[in-house]
Amino acid sequence: MEIKAIRGMNDILPEESGRWRLLEDTTRRIFSLYGFAELRPPLLERTELFLRGIGDETDVVEKQMYTFTDKGGDSVTLRPEATACVLRAVIEHGLLGKDPVQKLYSIGPMFRYERPQKGRYRQFHQINAERLGEDGPLADAETLAMAYDLARSILGREALLMEVNSLGCKECRPAFKAELEGFLASRQELLCSDCRRRMHTNPLRVLDCKVESCREAVRNAPLMDRLLCNGCRDHHGKVLEGLGALGVSCEENPRLVRGLDYYTRTTFEITAAGLGSQNAVAGGGRYDDLLSVLGGPQVGGIGFAFGMERMIMLMGEARHRETGCFVVTQPRPDIELASLALISELRSAGIRTEASPGRSFKAQMRRADRSGYPLCAILGEDEVKTATLTIRDMRTASQIKINRAAVLEEVTSLLADRKGE
Numbered sequence: 001m002e003i004k005a006i007r008g009m010n011d012i013l014p015e016e017s018g019r020w021r022l023l024e025d026t027t028r029r030i031f032s033l034y035g036f037a038e039l040r041p042p043l044l045e046r047t048e049l050f051l052r053g054i055g056d057e058t059d060v061v062e063k064q065m066y067t068f069t070d071k072g073g074d075s076v077t078l079r080p081e082a083t084a085c086v087l088r089a090v091i092e093h094g095l096l097g098k099d100p101v102q103k104l105y106s107i108g109p110m111f112r113y114e115r116p117q118k119g120r121y122r123q124f125h126q127i128n129a130e131r132l133g134e135d136g137p138l139a140d141a142e143t144l145a146m147a148y149d150l151a152r153s154i155l156g157r158e159a160l161l162m163e164v165n166s167l168g169c170k171e172c173r174p175a176f177k178a179e180l181e182g183f184l185a186s187r188q189e190l191l192c193s194d195c196r197r198r199m200h201t202n203p204l205r206v207l208d209c210k211v212e213s214c215r216e217a218v219r220n221a222p223l224m225d226r227l228l229c230n231g232c233r234d235h236h237g238k239v240l241e242g243l244g245a246l247g248v249s250c251e252e253n254p255r256l257v258r259g260l261d262y263y264t265r266t267t268f269e270i271t272a273a274g275l276g277s278q279n280a281v282a283g284g285g286r287y288d289d290l291l292s293v294l295g296g297p298q299v300g301g302i303g304f305a306f307g308m309e310r311m312i313m314l315m316g317e318a319r320h321r322e323t324g325c326f327v328v329t330q331p332r333p334d335i336e337l338a339s340l341a342l343i344s345e346l347r348s349a350g351i352r353t354e355a356s357p358g359r360s361f362k363a364q365m366r367r368a369d370r371s372g373y374p375l376c377a378i379l380g381e382d383e384v385k386t387a388t389l390t391i392r393d394m395r396t397a398s399q400i401k402i403n404r405a406a407v408l409e410e411v412t413s414l415l416a417d418r419k420g421e
């Protein structure tokens with residue numbers, strides 16, 4: 001019987017990997033402009049980390065974690081997100097003792113047992129960034145600007161929308177929760193069984209429930225913005241001011257809540273047209289208590305994560321063009337053997353080079369074309385005798401004869417011309 005991949009877990013095929021590489025390269029380039037360094041945590045962590053970090057009443061923890069007992073009897077979980085893992089690593093290695101400001105990014109797979117659909121998978125990839133040790137609003141503005149820069153450079157400005165909200169803090173959120181609980185109590189017949197329970201313990205989660213009747217129930221729910229304390233209101237105003245100064249266009253959305261429990265003050269989401277219902281390409285916000293909840297110092301942070309599959313879906317064809325030279329030989333063992341020195345010379349000069357020995361001339365040409373090579377170097381009996389090569393431009397099908405000795409010079413200059421087109 002044929003064995004297939006697990007539902008919601010996808011292979012990334014060679015034809016797509018160019019786009020993935022482009023996204024990763026762009027991320028590394030932009031994030032390094034902001035002074036971020038890479039931290040690579042493991043994929044598997046103690047379950048306790050996510051129970052404490054994400055919040056035990058979130059959908060992620062209640063329904064979506066890949067948790068199992070390992071052979072030593074410990075409960076472990078495939079990471080559903082990176083924030084808790086990065087913070088665990090920061091605490092474990094005392095990174096804040098070495099430098100009180102940490103700017104860290106990670107790229108890699110996450111696991112959530114969700115119902116798969118377009119843009120929603122069980123294994124998916126995130127680009128994650130965390131900035132710790134700066135509490136001021138301009139740190140928030142700069143971090144949001146970094147997310148915006150990445151989204152814009154991949155998707156273009158027109159296609160995206162950045163929405164920002166403040167969820168308040170330990171001081172002002174209790175009053176909001178109380179008001180929300182009162183409101184939900186008056187409409188509890190509309191709530192799902194999870195939300196009937198959560199409305200008393202964690203009413204903000206009800207605002208994030210995906211069940212249609214719950215969405216209906218919270219349509220006119222009270223908003224946090226009216227109840228923000230002075231500190232939070234001031235912080236929020238300055239974040240918006242900072243974003244303006246950085247040239248980031250965003251909209252305030254007082255209804256924006258996030259699916260994870262750790263946020264305080266600034267939260268945001270970037271959505272893109274063309275993705276259907278799973279249209280959030282990135283989300284994040286500030287968390288002033290998460291580090292201490294995980295056993296670290298009382299230091300705040302802010303971060304975000306992009307869903308890479310959603311970015312890839314929007315990228316269209318890879319923008320980077322293939323380069324290199326395909327070596328095509330007359331199918332004769334002595335000529336094929338003679339071609340090896342040429343192949344090796346081209347590769348040693350850093351030129352992408354392939355050949356397909358043992359196949360017909362036509363099959364070799366077809367492979368050169370399919371693999372996107374702009375040039376072919378053709379070696380036949382005549383070329384070997386006269387110490388020449390035929391170079392074919394695959395786009396125009398025009399051919400020139402060159403001296404075998406001049407191959408590096410000629411190929412390099414033809415490839416440089418193609419790049420400039």
Ligand code: HAM
Nearest residue numbers: 081083119120121124280281282283284303304305307
């Ligand atoms: P999140 O909103 O849960 O936040 O996920 C961030 C992004 O990951 C989403 O906007 C979406 O693009 C993508 N994503 C989430 N679940 C799936 C899925 N099942 N399939 C495909 N893509 C998905 C976080 O994870 C936070 N840790 C972000 C953060 C970092 N906040 C502060 N620092």
